[in-house]
Amino acid sequence: MAPPRNGSIEFIESGIPHLDFVLGGGLIPGSLTMVIGPPGCGKTILSQQMGFHTARRGRKVLVLTTLPEPHVKLLANLRTLGFFEEGLVGDRIELLNVYRQLREDFAGAGAMILRLVREQRANLLILDSLDSVRDLAGSEIALRELIYELSAGLGLLGVTVVVVSALEPQRAAQYPELTIADHIIMLRSELDGARGVRALEVTKMRGAAQRPGLHGYRIDARGVSVYPRQETVPLPAETPTGDDRAPFGLAELDRMMGAVRRAAAAPSSSATPAPARRCWRCSSCWTGTAAASRRSTSASRRPRSS
Numbered sequence: 001m002a003p004p005r006n007g008s009i010e011f012i013e014s015g016i017p018h019l020d021f022v023l024g025g026g027l028i029p030g031s032l033t034m035v036i037g038p039p040g041c042g043k044t045i046l047s048q049q050m051g052f053h054t055a056r057r058g059r060k061v062l063v064l065t066t067l068p069e070p071h072v073k074l075l076a077n078l079r080t081l082g083f084f085e086e087g088l089v090g091d092r093i094e095l096l097n098v099y100r101q102l103r104e105d106f107a108g109a110g111a112m113i114l115r116l117v118r119e120q121r122a123n124l125l126i127l128d129s130l131d132s133v134r135d136l137a138g139s140e141i142a143l144r145e146l147i148y149e150l151s152a153g154l155g156l157l158g159v160t161v162v163v164v165s166a167l168e169p170q171r172a173a174q175y176p177e178l179t180i181a182d183h184i185i186m187l188r189s190e191l192d193g194a195r196g197v198r199a200l201e202v203t204k205m206r207g208a209a210q211r212p213g214l215h216g217y218r219i220d221a222r223g224v225s226v227y228p229r230q231e232t233v234p235l236p237a238e239t240p241t242g243d244d245r246a247p248f249g250l251a252e253l254d255r256m257m258g259a260v261r262r263a264a265a266a267p268s269s270s271a272t273p274a275p276a277r278r279c280w281r282c283s284s285c286w287t288g289t290a291a292a293s294r295r296s297t298s299a300s301r302r303p304r305s306s
């Protein structure tokens with residue numbers, strides 16, 4: 001299937017179920033996406049899932065980690081997730097730790113990263129995370145200069161960049177480097193009473209109209225999945241049928257609807273189906289139709305009482 005387009009822009013699939021819908025199409029080639037949120041909210045998993053998806057499509061991914069620890073732990077965590085594919089690591093996904101280079105020569109960090117991207121012929125660069133780069137930069141100005149240098153250099157190379165950072169979403173306005181990002185994906189992991197609630201918000205999307213506001217997301221053994229808020233999912237265009245009724249597309253239900261219409265002289269409220277609503281879980285099924293279909297199927301299977 002051809003990738004979705006927005007005018008002259010051909011989006012890149014993120015590989016995160018339903019995230020492209022919330023983004024308004026997907027990632028934009030050559031763009032810089034910041035994934036921000038508190039520790040443990042899933043930034044690394046989300047960005048790696050994007051990386052594995054990109055690699056599976058035959059493209060080259062460079063992951064630069066910036067903590068002074070080997071990749072053993074990161075790989076062990078990723079192996080627990082369904083999108084991980086051992087054969088891609090070291091082949092189409094190159095994992096490099098640049099902590100030492102950043103500590104020894106921060107002024108040369110921009111040139112070093114651009115060189116690595118060129119050497120690896122990377123299409124996607126993942127930097128995890130900006131926080132340790134900030135610590136090593138020593139000042140906000142040095143950090144900002146590095147981001148400007150990378151954004152300009154990588155944009156010219158047409159490389160798509162995903163930068164991970166544990167910035168607090170509530171204090172995002174205090175971080176001027178966010179102004180240079182093309183897309184900002186904020187992850188929140190909060191308590192609602194005793195319940196843990198995860199919510200994702202795309203606060204900035206250059207070149208496309210995102211679905212604003214908070215959307216649910218879940219992390220499970222498959223990785224991250226997004227659950228768009230129900231009212232952001234458009235209803236389908238009405239299909240004229242000549243009798244003011246749109247078919248559900250389910251033969252059994254459509255037959256029942258015809259029977260309801262013939263019985264219109266003696267209306268019954270229980271005969272009127274609830275309007276179909278998009279399922280908040282998957283956004284691809286309709287709770288109204290699915291529920292009605294289930295009801296009619298189970299009713300037809302129910303044994304008759306004698």
Ligand SMILES: Nc1ncnc2c1ncn2[C@@H]1O[C@H](COP(=O)(O)OP(=O)(O)OP(=O)(O)O)[C@@H](O)[C@H]1O
Nearest residue numbers: 038039040041042043044045080081166219220221
């Ligand atoms: N195999 C798994 N199955 C289900 N959930 C998992 C699995 N592995 C990790 N998680 C969830 O993902 C969370 C960690 O995600 P991740 O490492 O991406 O967070 P992070 O935002 O990068 O954190 P940090 O800022 O500390 O690096 C865990 O807190 C856990 O809830």
Ligand SMILES: [Mg+2]
Nearest residue numbers: 043044045128
């Ligand atoms: Mg992480």
